Amino acid sequence: VDEFGLIDAFLRPFALARDGRGVRGSGVLAGPGDDCAQLAPTPGLRLVATTDAVLDRVHFDLRRSSPEDAGWKALAVNLSDLAAAGARPRWFLCALGVPRSGSSAAAGSSAEQVARQMGAGMAALARESGIALAGGNVTSAEQWSLTITALGEASRPLTRAGGRPGDLLVAAGSFGAAALGLRILRRAPRRRRAGGPRSRATALGADERACVQAQVRPWPQVAAGLAAAGIARAAIDVSDGLLQDLGHLCARSRCGAQLDCSLLPRHPLVARTEALEAANGAHPYALSLSGGEDYALVLAVAPRRLDVLLSALTSAQVGWSVIGKLTTGRSIQLRERGRRLPLPERRGFDHLAPRQATA
Amino acid sequence: VDEFGLIDAFLRPFALARDGRGVRGSGVLAGPGDDCAQLAPTPGLRLVATTDAVLDRVHFDLRRSSPEDAGWKALAVNLSDLAAAGARPRWFLCALGVPRSGSSAAAGSSAEQVARQMGAGMAALARESGIALAGGNVTSAEQWSLTITALGEASRPLTRAGGRPGDLLVAAGSFGAAALGLRILRRAPRRRRAGGPRSRATALGADERACVQAQVRPWPQVAAGLAAAGIARAAIDVSDGLLQDLGHLCARSRCGAQLDCSLLPRHPLVARTEALEAANGAHPYALSLSGGEDYALVLAVAPRRLDVLLSALTSAQVGWSVIGKLTTGRSIQLRERGRRLPLPERRGFDHLAPRQATA
Numbered sequence: 001v002d003e004f005g006l007i008d009a010f011l012r013p014f015a016l017a018r019d020g021r022g023v024r025g026s027g028v029l030a031g032p033g034d035d036c037a038q039l040a041p042t043p044g045l046r047l048v049a050t051t052d053a054v055l056d057r058v059h060f061d062l063r064r065s066s067p068e069d070a071g072w073k074a075l076a077v078n079l080s081d082l083a084a085a086g087a088r089p090r091w092f093l094c095a096l097g098v099p100r101s102g103s104s105a106a107a108g109s110s111a112e113q114v115a116r117q118m119g120a121g122m123a124a125l126a127r128e129s130g131i132a133l134a135g136g137n138v139t140s141a142e143q144w145s146l147t148i149t150a151l152g153e154a155s156r157p158l159t160r161a162g163g164r165p166g167d168l169l170v171a172a173g174s175f176g177a178a179a180l181g182l183r184i185l186r187r188a189p190r191r192r193r194a195g196g197p198r199s200r201a202t203a204l205g206a207d208e209r210a211c212v213q214a215q216v217r218p219w220p221q222v223a224a225g226l227a228a229a230g231i232a233r234a235a236i237d238v239s240d241g242l243l244q245d246l247g248h249l250c251a252r253s254r255c256g257a258q259l260d261c262s263l264l265p266r267h268p269l270v271a272r273t274e275a276l277e278a279a280n281g282a283h284p285y286a287l288s289l290s291g292g293e294d295y296a297l298v299l300a301v302a303p304r305r306l307d308v309l310l311s312a313l314t315s316a317q318v319g320w321s322v323i324g325k326l327t328t329g330r331s332i333q334l335r336e337r338g339r340r341l342p343l344p345e346r347r348g349f350d351h352l353a354p355r356q357a358t359a
Numbered sequence: 360v361d362e363f364g365l366i367d368a369f370l371r372p373f374a375l376a377r378d379g380r381g382v383r384g385s386g387v388l389a390g391p392g393d394d395c396a397q398l399a400p401t402p403g404l405r406l407v408a409t410t411d412a413v414l415d416r417v418h419f420d421l422r423r424s425s426p427e428d429a430g431w432k433a434l435a436v437n438l439s440d441l442a443a444a445g446a447r448p449r450w451f452l453c454a455l456g457v458p459r460s461g462s463s464a465a466a467g468s469s470a471e472q473v474a475r476q477m478g479a480g481m482a483a484l485a486r487e488s489g490i491a492l493a494g495g496n497v498t499s500a501e502q503w504s505l506t507i508t509a510l511g512e513a514s515r516p517l518t519r520a521g522g523r524p525g526d527l528l529v530a531a532g533s534f535g536a537a538a539l540g541l542r543i544l545r546r547a548p549r550r551r552r553a554g555g556p557r558s559r560a561t562a563l564g565a566d567e568r569a570c571v572q573a574q575v576r577p578w579p580q581v582a583a584g585l586a587a588a589g590i591a592r593a594a595i596d597v598s599d600g601l602l603q604d605l606g607h608l609c610a611r612s613r614c615g616a617q618l619d620c621s622l623l624p625r626h627p628l629v630a631r632t633e634a635l636e637a638a639n640g641a642h643p644y645a646l647s648l649s650g651g652e653d654y655a656l657v658l659a660v661a662p663r664r665l666d667v668l669l670s671a672l673t674s675a676q677v678g679w680s681v682i683g684k685l686t687t688g689r690s691i692q693l694r695e696r697g698r699r700l701p702l703p704e705r706r707g708f709d710h711l712a713p714r715q716a717t718a
Contacts, residue, residue: 003710020520020611029405033611034518035443035596036511039406046388047398047406051452051496051508058499084394093410095506137410139710140417142501147454149410149508152395159393161379237394252379252392351362351498 001111007138009116013123014133025132027090037134039091045153050081056144063190067114068121069216074146075125079220080295084237086229087152089131089222094148097141129222154229163234163253163300167326170309172224172297172318175242176270179291181215184208207269221297227316231309232299241290243332244348246298259324260335261285283344292349300326360470366497368475372482373492384491386449396493398450404512409440412506421503422549426473427480428575433505434484438579439654443596445588446511448490448581453507456500488581513588522593522612522659526685529668531583531656531677534601535629538650540574543567566628580656586675590668591658600649602691603707605657618683619694620644642703651708659685
């Protein structure tokens with residue numbers, strides 16, 4: 001693997017080059033091709049910064065999904081954090097980890113091909129979101145990894161703190177589909193290796209394909225965050241499971257929460273799966289409450305501002321659901337059409353716990 | 360390994376906590392403990408951003424140096440890029456990769472201990488440099504890794520472009536010691552495992568210890584970069600070997616260069632080692648020209664501004680050496696007291712090449 005060839009391959013889908021030529025993004029005064037990027041922040045706005053990594057066999061799996069998907073997801077999970085701050089995405093930097101045996105993981109492709117495909121998936125989402133690649137790094141590593149730092153701007157960013165008892169909880173996005181999609185992926189045959197025997201294409205139904213898509217190409221709720229900025233009192237993006245992340249919002253806002261599970265937006269296949277498994281003794285909302293990787297946004301809003309928020313979300317063409325409220329105390333309680341439900345045993349995702357079966 | 364315990368351990372040396380309490384750095388409106396950091400850029404300055412990763416067994420080796428050293432180096436290599444832009448360090452984010460078998464790599468320590476020690480080494484350099492930790496991420500990984508994005512500010516950042524034929528080349532820092540230090544480390548016994556047999560302490564001389572220090576605790580030339588901003592025409596930090604990185608500066612500045620090797624600042628042990636190996640047919644400046652990881656700064660300055668630059672460096676208590684000049688053409692030529700020298704075969708470090716013996 002040649003370092004500079006690989007960098008060129010990765011940059012090509014962004015219409016950038018290592019020598020500094022190419023179409024720079026808005027506010028990028030110098031980008032890839034120098035020691036540092038030079039950026040022009042908007043006067044009067046706060047800079048909002050986040051970093052998040054995705055790794056092969058941890059957050060994606062090149063045996064089961066494509067390098068394009070991995071590139072997309074790496075940027076999506078960072079955009080989701082900007083969304084939670086109600087920030088406008090501006091610039092990002094991407095550090096790539098490339099295995100010395102670059103070809104082995106990705107169905108017989110060369111490391112350069114994999115890098116180009118990762119760049120292509122990432123560039124597609126970057127264009128959709130109006131965020132510009134401003135710099136990066138490449139190093140050899142034991143596994144493919146993409147570590148992104150995303151920068152955005154906001155006049156008054158949303159945080160996890162600021163919610164108060166009585167605030168309503170509004171969700172943008174849905175719950176459980178990504179975790180179910182991971183399960184579907186894991187039981188599907190691996191991707192065909194170039195030159196290897198052709199595996200029989202597994203016919204996934206449209207519902208299953210939608211859940212797989214939620215897993216491999218999560219959609220960050222940037223539009224929802226921008227619409228909610230200045231209206232909502234607190235926000236968090238749901239990456240590690242609704243219960244766990246809502247718990248973080250409650251802790252920082254010093255309150256508890258009550259969720260009505262029957263109001264949780266779920267893909268029909270998630271609802272059917274949860275109902276089937278509840279018949280076998282599982283929690284009836286196990287996937288939705290603890291599945292993780294939803295990248296939905298949960299907003300806390302004062303009751304008198306609810307209408308304003310819902311109008312703003314609707315104007316931004318964002319689907320929303322009122323799913324519960326913040327309460328006094330510190331615990332999270334579940335309801336289902338008024339009836340009390342117990343909490344599931346598993347609350348969410350611990351990034352360092354022994355290997356977990358997601359859901 | 361518990362994710363939140365590990366984050367707390369890493370944050371402690373920074374006097375920060377996951378719940379958002381602690382002493383925030385200058386311009387940090389919200390830091391660790393939320394989805395995003397909130398930062399207040401200085402009006403009128405450009406934001407300068409860079410990302411760089413260090414990984415176990417690639418850029419450090421927990422069998423041979425300490426987690427504190429790894430934490431220090433992770434930040435140092437990023438500060439070196441800010442130095443090359445002449446930027447004042449402001450904020451950084453750090454993404455940690457933690458092996459599930461966190462204990463194995465680091466002489467019997469727990470992953471939490473390793474994270475705390477990495478944080479301690481990083482926090483020590485952060486304090487020295489006036490840069491504030493603003494956010495981060497933790498994920499499981501095959502190997503320990505630290506990926507940092509550093510943000511700085513400058514009114515007119517230095518870049519690799521802008522040098523012109525006739526400009527003088529001025530170095531801050533020295534060459535070859537880090538590569539020699541790596542060699543010394545590799546032939547020293549591994550660090551003692553807790554509970555294992557005590558290895559005989561190898562008595563390194565002061566010269567050897569200094570070279571090892573250059574390898575495991577590189578010193579970023581931030582003061583030199585700040586002093587040179589507005590005076591030098593171009594700059595680059597030397598991470599992958601002087602010849603290779605000077606080549607990048609030449610390419611972006613569209614010129615060539617001539618170095619007088621006898622002027623290269625070298626540790627006496629580097630000079631002795633190079634002389635010994637030259638007697639066996641090696642290039643007489645192999646370590647200094649191609650060793651890598653020097654994190655020296657090379658500045659190009661117009662001849663009529665040389666005195667101003669050297670005064671500014673001296674005032675900032677930065678040692679400097681005039682080592683050559685930029686030329687017309689595109690090649691790099693070597694001299695030794697006027698006599699022409701050939702280029703060494705190995706020019707520098709390729710981050711993705713099959714494992715290299717550094718020097």
